[in-house]
Amino acid sequence: MAEDVRAEMVSTVYQVVVAEGDEVQEGDTLVILESMKMEIPVLAEVPGTVTSLGVTVGDVIQQGDLIAVIS
DSSP states (O other): OOEEEEOSSSEEEEEEOOOTTOEEOTTOEEEEEEETTEEEEEEOSSOEEEEEEOOOTTOEEOTTOEEEEEO
């Protein structure tokens, strides 16, 4: 089953740590967001393969926007 990873707040994508096809474990950092000069890591909540990335560095994302899909 696929797990959607979505933004919890308005922020800017500071760094993309994984690529499509990468294997991740629960707790691995997927991307780092920046909001109000704070860096916020977005972690995988399930183990699996990153099947889709919906962001690139510099993107401004809104709450609920799709960051990645893990299958």
